[in-house]
Amino acid sequence: MKQLLKTGLMAAVVVTSLTTGSVLAQEAAMNEKHAKAATKYRHALYTLVASNMGPLGGMAKGAIPFNQEVIETNAMRLEQLADMMADYVKVDTRKFDVDTEAKDEIWENWSDFEGKISALKSAAANLQTVAAAGDESKFAQAIGKVGGTCKSCHDDYKAD
Numbered sequence: 001m002k003q004l005l006k007t008g009l010m011a012a013v014v015v016t017s018l019t020t021g022s023v024l025a026q027e028a029a030m031n032e033k034h035a036k037a038a039t040k041y042r043h044a045l046y047t048l049v050a051s052n053m054g055p056l057g058g059m060a061k062g063a064i065p066f067n068q069e070v071i072e073t074n075a076m077r078l079e080q081l082a083d084m085m086a087d088y089v090k091v092d093t094r095k096f097d098v099d100t101e102a103k104d105e106i107w108e109n110w111s112d113f114e115g116k117i118s119a120l121k122s123a124a125a126n127l128q129t130v131a132a133a134g135d136e137s138k139f140a141q142a143i144g145k146v147g148g149t150c151k152s153c154h155d156d157y158k159a160d
Helices: 002-020 032-060 068-089 110-133 136-157
Strands: none
Touching: 032 068, 032 136, 068 110, 068 136, 110 136
């Protein structure tokens, strides 16, 4: 019986991996309470992303001076937050009346959404490398790449 359960579980993981492109699959909210909680946590995650992007954007635009330590720290945080994004967005809240800026297309194009998360992680990792090297002439371009990944996702998956 144990082997049968283990085999069934492995089959479910394989099917999920093949259909979603990852082991982490989207899931429908079970009820309104679940949908509201998922939306609340999703919003909190993106608030943290914005709080880390703000100073970087200011630096890239020349509104505030470059600060290598802040760039490294915020880039590290953005990479870590990107690692959490799929977890916090996987709950499909479309069937419930929740306050959200998430477009339905997130769950309709899940693999593309995951690709955008991957692009953010890569850009944030690159920004850390650039900041650690200390070549201030490359900071703005690396920050711009991070911002570009954010914009790409907003364009497709965030309601105005």
